[in-house]
Amino acid sequence: MAKHDRWALFLSSSAVILPLIPNPSSAQIFQVTPSIGVEEKWTDNVLSTSSDQKADFITTVTPAINITGKGARVNVGLDYSLAYDRYAAQNDLDGMRHQGVAMAGAEVIEDLFSVDARGAISEKLINPTAAATADGRTAPSNQARVASYTLTPMLRHRFGSFAAAQARYRHDETKYLSTGSGSNTSPGISDSVGDAQTVGVRSGDDFTQMLWSYEFENVRREASTVFIQTSHTGHGEYRVNHDWGVLGHLGHDYLNNATLDSDQYSGVFYGGGLHWTPSPRTDVAAEVGHRYDGVNVFVKATQAIGERTQLKLSHNTGVTTEAESIATSLNEINRDPEGRLIDPFTGLAPDPTASPFERTDAAFKQTQTSLSVTHRLDRDTFMLTGSLATRESTGTVSNETTAIDVGASWTHQLTELLSSTAAISRSDIIEAPADSGKVERLRASLALNYAITPTLSSHAGYWFVDSQPETGNGVTENLVAIGFRKQF
Numbered sequence: 001m002a003k004h005d006r007w008a009l010f011l012s013s014s015a016v017i018l019p020l021i022p023n024p025s026s027a028q029i030f031q032v033t034p035s036i037g038v039e040e041k042w043t044d045n046v047l048s049t050s051s052d053q054k055a056d057f058i059t060t061v062t063p064a065i066n067i068t069g070k071g072a073r074v075n076v077g078l079d080y081s082l083a084y085d086r087y088a089a090q091n092d093l094d095g096m097r098h099q100g101v102a103m104a105g106a107e108v109i110e111d112l113f114s115v116d117a118r119g120a121i122s123e124k125l126i127n128p129t130a131a132a133t134a135d136g137r138t139a140p141s142n143q144a145r146v147a148s149y150t151l152t153p154m155l156r157h158r159f160g161s162f163a164a165a166q167a168r169y170r171h172d173e174t175k176y177l178s179t180g181s182g183s184n185t186s187p188g189i190s191d192s193v194g195d196a197q198t199v200g201v202r203s204g205d206d207f208t209q210m211l212w213s214y215e216f217e218n219v220r221r222e223a224s225t226v227f228i229q230t231s232h233t234g235h236g237e238y239r240v241n242h243d244w245g246v247l248g249h250l251g252h253d254y255l256n257n258a259t260l261d262s263d264q265y266s267g268v269f270y271g272g273g274l275h276w277t278p279s280p281r282t283d284v285a286a287e288v289g290h291r292y293d294g295v296n297v298f299v300k301a302t303q304a305i306g307e308r309t310q311l312k313l314s315h316n317t318g319v320t321t322e323a324e325s326i327a328t329s330l331n332e333i334n335r336d337p338e339g340r341l342i343d344p345f346t347g348l349a350p351d352p353t354a355s356p357f358e359r360t361d362a363a364f365k366q367t368q369t370s371l372s373v374t375h376r377l378d379r380d381t382f383m384l385t386g387s388l389a390t391r392e393s394t395g396t397v398s399n400e401t402t403a404i405d406v407g408a409s410w411t412h413q414l415t416e417l418l419s420s421t422a423a424i425s426r427s428d429i430i431e432a433p434a435d436s437g438k439v440e441r442l443r444a445s446l447a448l449n450y451a452i453t454p455t456l457s458s459h460a461g462y463w464f465v466d467s468q469p470e471t472g473n474g475v476t477e478n479l480v481a482i483g484f485r486k487q488f
Contacts, residue, residue: 029339030069030076037062039483046090047140048131050473057088058137060483068339073107077341079349085138085181095138095181097123098145101341101350103333112156118330119149120352123179126187127358128403128429129439134463134479140182144189146353148174148326161205170196170331174323176359189359190224192323211237211245219324224361225258227321237275245275247287255319257363260394264293265319265365271296292319292365309375312345317367319394322360326352346372346385356403356427357391358437365392379413390431402431417451438470455487 039060046056062083069076080100087093098121105116123143125132130142154168172194178186202213213235221227233251240246250270256262271289276282281304289296299315320328329352334344343350366389373384386406393399407425414420427441447461460482468474 029071031067033066033068033487035064035066035485035487037064037483037485039481041135041137041479041481043134043137043477043479045475045477046087046093048133048475048477050475054089056090059086059088060084060137061086062485070339073110075103075105075335077104077335077339078102079341090140093138093140093181095179097136097138097179098147099123101333101352103335103341111158114154114156116152116154116331117150118333119147120326120330120350121145121147122351122353124353124355124359126189128356128427128441129358129437129469131475132441132465132467134443134465134477135481138179138181139184141184143179143181143184144187144359145177145179146174146326147177148172148323148330148353150327150330152331159204163201163204165199165201167199168197170194170198170327172196172323172327172330174326187359190361192221192223192321192361194219194221194324194327196220196327209239211239221321221324223321223323226256227260227324227363228254228256229319230254243276243278245277246272247275247285248272249287249289253291253319255363257394259362260319265394267293269296271298273298292317308377309373312372313370314345315367315369317365319363319365321363322355325355325366329353345370346383347374348383348385356387356389356405356429357401363394365394366390367392381409381411383407383409399433400431401429401433401437403427403429419449421445421447421449435470436472440468442466456484458482458484 039062041058041060042055043058044055045053047054060083062081064081065078067076067078078100080102083097083099085093085095085097100122101120103116103118105114107114122145123136124146126142126144131139132142133139150170150172152168152170154166156164156166158164174192176187176189176191178184196217196219198215198217200213200215203211215233217229217231219227219229231251231253233249235249236247238246248271252268254266269289269291271287271291273285273287276284282302284301285299287298296317297315299313301313303311305311329350332344333341333350333352336342336347341350342348368387368389371384371386375382384407388402388404390400390402405425405427407423409421409423411419411421422445424444425442427443429437429439432438442465444464445461447459449457449459451457461480463479463481464477466474466476
């Protein structure tokens with residue numbers, strides 16, 4: 001990518017976000033926390049090869065900044081780090097890694113007009129069946145830098161207690177850049193520019209038994225091809241009693257793309273189901289219908305088991321593109337009570353550019369089932385996450401790829417100053433058009449963290465990855481690290 005294009009992305013993102021950062025005197029909470037980390041690593045497979053493995057030492061310096069700002073009408077959050085990896089022997093792998101998520105929102109005119117800006121950048125695998133490192137360090141191949149931002153002005157208006165309306169416009173850009181290390185080159189994926197307009201109206205406080213809403217959405221995305229989706233959706237819920245509601249929806253889709261059979265995936269869609277809310281701790285909604293030329297199932301469930309355990313489940317299907325999915329994930333980022341940016345489904349640090357599939361420009365139909373279970377005790381936190389995703393090509397010839405991802409983690413507070421974290425995950429592509437598209441990947445890690453002072457901490461850890469493609473040779477890597485981080 002040309003240098004001026006990179007600067008254009010940086011300047012346009014800055015122009016969007018910086019004016020929204022509040023004056024500290026006007027914010028109820030505004031905190032800037034810079035930090036710097038130094039880490040020494042040893043790996044037994046620096047080149048991520050299946051044979052003739054080479055060991056190496058890596059020195060990593062990671063400056064970072066965290067910004068939290070929240071006032072009556074302003075909301076700002078930033079988590080960003082820039083890591084530089086320096087290799088003792090394999091100097092061609094030296095390079096920088098960006099990892100960051102930002103959001104900035106301002107209510108310009110109270111209860112009428114607001115602006116929201118978000119951005120994300122990280123290093124990602126291009127092909128999930130190819131080599132991967134144990135800890136995400138700069139790699140000899142198969143990595144791309146994915147950068148994306150969205151800008152969303154929004155109008156809101158209430159028609160008394162009868163209805164509430166909202167109109168918003170979203171502009172977004174996603175770019176795929178070379179990481180600059182090893183043999184990584186600019187990936188063969190087109191940058192993407194998207195524009196979406198959404199107008200919706202929903203029932204107001206006058207409606208307590210019959211709830212309703214209508215939404216119009218128009219999306220146009222330009223990459224190597226143009227993707228267009230226009231949808232009209234009407235949704236209703238009849239509350240039978242305090243516990244139960246009857247759901248129904250009716251709408252129409254129009255989809256157009258060079259790689260999509262428009263006649264097959266466009267048309268009228270419909271469905272119905274039930275909404276169960278027996279208590280504030282339980283909320284389960286499920287609908288079954290017809291959309292995108294097939295049976296369409298939607299499930300969203302949250303269950304709190306006592307005060308320590310929470311379970312979440314979701315299942316949905318959509319026709320989209322990778323860049324559209326990134327923009328949607330960016331706009332779903334939320335903040336927890338401590339002000340940290342999180343994925344609202346898992347409660348973990350957000351990763352909107354993540355994908356279990358190979359990076360692509362094409363439109364596709366994707367069905368995803370996700371599960372999250374969190375259990376908290378006084379000194380322990382257990383988490384289980386899982387997802388099953390199937391991506392189907394939308395051309396005249398249908399190809400399906402199915403990925404499964406399961407992970408578990410345990411954080412234990414050994415003493416007031418010392419804690420441990422253990423994690424294990426399995427990411428497999430179990431179905432693909434060809435055996436070469438299948439892979440089994442196991443990751444594991446164990447780390448100890450010690451707070452030396454309130455602003456100085458140290459850590460030591462072990463990371464492991466075992467990647468076994470269906471065809472070809474597998475790759476394993478063991479990595480150990482020790483490091484320090486200082487906050488200012």
